[in-house]
Amino acid sequence: MERLDLLSAWQIRAGIEAGDFSATEVAQASLATIREREPRIQAFLQVCDDLALKAAAATDARRAAGQKLGSLAGVPVAFKDNMHLVGSRTTCASKMLENYESPFTATCVRRMLDAGATPVGKTNMDEFAFGSSTESSAFFPTHNPWDANRVPGGSSGGSAAAVAAGEVAIALGSDTGGSIRQPAAFCGVVGLKPTYGSVSRYGVVAFGSSLDQVGPFGRSVADVALAMDALVAGGRDRLDSTSQNVDVGFANCLEDPVEGMRVGVIPSLMEHKGLSAEIKEGLEAARKALKGQGVRIVEVGLPNMDSAIAAYYAIGPCEAFSNLARFDGVRFGYQEPSCETLAQQTAFSRAHGFGAEAKRRQLLGAYLLASGVYDKYYYPAQQVRTLITSDYAAAFKRCDALLLPAAPTTAWQFGHMSDPTQMYASDLFTISNNIAGNGGVCVPAGLGSSSGMPVAVQLQGPPFEDKKLLQVARAVERGIAHAGLFEPNTVAPSFVERGGDGA
Template sequence: MATAPTSLDTLSARQVAAGVAAGDFTATEVARAALDAIERRDPEVRAFLQVSADLALEAAAATDARRAAGEALGPLAGVPVAFKDNMNLVGTRTTCASRMLEGYESPYTATCVQRMLDAGATPVGKTNMDEFAFGSSTESSAFHPTANPWDASRVPGGSSGGSAAAVAAGEATIALGSDTGGSIRQPASLCGVVGLKPTYGAVSRYGVVAFGSSLDQVGPFGRRVEDVALAMNALVAGGRDPWDSTSQAVAPDFLAHLDDPVEGRRVGVVPALMEAAGLSDEVRDAVAAAGRALVDQGAELVEVDLPNIASAIAAYYVIAPCEAFSNLARFDGVRYGYQEPGRATLAEQTSLSRAHGFGEEAKRRQMLGAYLLSSGVYDTYYYPAQQVRTLITADYARAYEQCDVILMPAAPRTAFRFGELSDPTQMYASDMFTISNNIAGNGGVSVPLGLGATSGLPVSAQLQGPAFADARLLTFARAIERALSPDGEGAPVAPALAGKGGELA
């Protein structure tokens, strides 16, 4: 056993798994260290809606038993992993941070969660989110907001804000989130961690509560690119999931080419995006620094055009609310969900159950979707939005004929203060650089670039790539990480929380 204390804050997922396999420490010791970190740090961060201590210790004990029996361990053996609370896991509640599903017990385990468990991960809990994933700040959670670990007066982003914050706070080594319009990449940017939205269909969504079915995708957060690559290997293991009709078989080993050189590769930049209204100077400067880091390693920057990207937000806020209205119609207080008591008629009970079970943003988006799908309106908005979607997808295809990846901001600014963006349209603009990628269905990754010169808060860049070129994205992300992270080995835990638990004896 290790003779000196080691902090989980300094260990990568690979190092945790290797340490468990070598007997430097047990999976149970790792689990207890992670749970201790949550106990000490989460009262300030509030990243979790439920801590699954019993499940974590049971999984860790099973890993230790397999090692004692001489059995091979999985690539994530003993690694503490958290899951966004729209992912079912037997033994936990799945609330989507909504009163509508308060107390709902997971009847089965989502495929993405099960694949992480099959790889040996230790499930430490379910993380906070914007209600039903409607938001970009985690402020719309029905239970409590989550704080940014770098500054508790600021938001962590959303909708997967709890997952991003848990990783940034060192409460989990890896976390899973979902991304419908930027809900992995934007909070990853604001919290200073790596966040990957894989290509649509790369990761099964079976067992994940739907928001926009043609847009949703599950992906991992980590403090290192390598951790995200390890998580992706687990998520695609086993191939196509027959329980998800959009699932595709993804073959590549995301670790195999992680440290390949980028010399001779082409990186696309879109000049119009770098001059977009609302983009802060410190984010612009950081993205430019990422471009220079790639050039210094032999890559070539080339200008590309995405002429219809300015219409992405408008198209998204037609398509996504329509799909949300359809998906959330099932929550009627009859089959499951919050039920208004003491009402005489079914119609009255259903109406009041939905009115009182859903929060303001959830109701806003469903009402918008209902209007957009109504007779006489559908042809005016929904069809043109789908046509814009086709144009944006074609723009990306032409751009990727000229470059291997595209470099752009992940979020227009650093983390904003709670209540600062009270106008919904201002909040929607937080995803101005991410939404187009969901519309096209391609992959994207947010890469931390350190702290902004003005705010002292995390800044990031985004890399986007063609469909099913997600391993390529991580190669470029790793090249930026090598050049710009303090030690070339990924983002640190937010310093205000480091040292508050998480020690391995």
């Protein structure tokens, strides 16, 4: 029998429909793989065997009853642990919410379940999504499936690692400054941050409300497209007043030819001094892959890109300060025992419930919003936001998508990145996308010649043109595979070799 843990979401869906195997068998295989691999990866904060087997049994019952199967029927899916799923805890990888039971199910999770997905667990992350390595999890770090000495990236590191290790076919993450795209790049999987407003934020614990966007990880562009169709089906969510209607049809247009399309490159970014040689090689390979399919490469500029990190580290912390104010130990979450006064209880609950990075960002936000300071940082940051948004609008008049680096380097080793500002700077290529709100996707472009780690490139598209963006991403994936650099649906090799005894 085939290794069920190595199948794509499409293959799982088709196999269940055809009766080659049952959803329950797929769920059991996924759970067995998790049991076997988790000691080394630690991608999961919780594994929900009961929920998984129950959902799989329901899918099998539907099939037995001759009912129509959902587009993700029986596909094992993992959720970043900032997404509510009734029957599981939602910890945000923080001591603050260590025992917090999800009081309702997030809209994005609900839509995956409505499409028939099998929920297998909640994945590790940087605490409250503050970070780029998953090291700030209050519980344990996650390891990169390609090299256990390296970080998986972050903040959605657990989701990226779970997909890369073949534990699940699809995972959801959230991206505030690159938190889907950068770990996807580090782990050799595809990760999409859709245009802001495409996917409901209801039930996802907020970090930066104007920047956060939920999106899928998969081992192929096709699997990511399949998940997107499930996420936008049903239209805008009336529980999230910033959500918008997006038509389904992501999976239909992937094989449409890209000939004649224009993809923009920004010379200063392609030659950025911080880029490693491997990354430059990846970009060159992607450029070739696109050219080979009749895409014209044009040079464009994003002149205000240099201000993106500064603007992001003003807006993000301000929103984080405000969103995390509700964690005061009064109604839910960590409550400091034996306090004399309310003020003490609030102060100590927050002091002992939050980790260092969460405190750093909130203090920064509290400072930046203070009267007199607001006008110097928050307000100009919003002006920068307008400038960057118009830069993108101008660039997209000249091209259909942008090709740019995902991160300056491949995944770094644990302990390599100790200075927070150095880590903030590594988000350079992903952050402007959250500031402007348009979509971005990272696609593997080969393995680094010196590190042996996955190298990825990033594509960005105009707002609400994420279908075309995935079409271009699929062209890169196709060309890279054609060049023999990286196959779609690749599971991290150490695990392929070790074999999956669950299947």
